[in-house]
Amino acid sequence: MKLSLSFPAASLHGATVGGSVAVNGVCLTITQLDEREARASFDVIDETLARSTLGGIAEGHSVNFERAACFGAEIGGHVSSGHVHCTARVEEVEREGDNVRMCLRLGDEAWAKYVLPKGFISVDGCSLTVGLVKGSAFDIHLIPETLR
Template sequence: MFTGIVRGLGKVVKILKEKKISQWEVETSNELVKNLMLGASISCNGCCLTVRNIFRTIFCVDIVEETLRSTSLNTIIVGQYINLERSIKFGEEVGGHLVSGHIITTGVVSDKKELFSNQELWISLSASFFIKYFFYKGFVCVDGISLTIGSIKNNAFCVFLIPETILRTTIGQKIIGDVVNIEIDFYTQITVDSVERLLKVHPSKFINCIDI
């Protein structure tokens, strides 16, 4: 589990593709790799990956074909920076919201506006089906960053980026057409799915509950 609070950036220094797997080497800060263990989970642009090897400030991860196909990691090239977060420990502050690192879909940056030192970013979902899980002021995780939904229109939503987020993550450098990873809020998904099932199986009982 993660919190959506990016702890640092990593530079992809090597990508080795072998059959149905891609091996990455990511260079980051001493602080972020301190006490990092083999087999540990680490969020890379929102994707939960497993640390396979560590050498000084470089860690290695394996990315399977399915992950590459269903996320924006297939757009990353050597030299590019990604958002990183270590897995949360019990007792730590949850500054964002709980996220699993399991990407539900991707989105495309469709509009970007500069608002003084802030940014307004519009993202169109690649699969419009998932827009039902988006609510005004709800949570969303974009490339591993916990953000608040500012507005929703058709199959797109917007987030507002403060200077701190722009400075400490890669999202401020996104341009129109860039692909990003999207993880919806787990609790919102459970609530929406539960209500849909109840409406489908017992519509009259649901209406009676509302009347009460």
């Protein structure tokens, strides 16, 4: 599948065909680039569509987009590879003041052994700290900055 996305002006400055970016946490290779129009295209294989949320992207949807990290630059948060293993389903959302607690359940229970309390997990490319874990279900907590 060919995926073409428009980005905020200047966000692709210096990007090149063959370079990597993360879209909803998935590492993708740029196959076509129009820096002036801030538009990039990617070839996405069936395996990636099956293991990520990219297959559900439709025109007008927003995505989480991140450029590749540069050696020598500050890295805030957790290091994520962009190699997606499975998806999760939102089971519960609870507002706690300005924050939100979400309970998610893994789509493939085999990965549950890798989800640890106070460990980290990427949800659509956003690296988050894991809260309570019960089997293949786990909590994440979103602060206002993350929700923004």
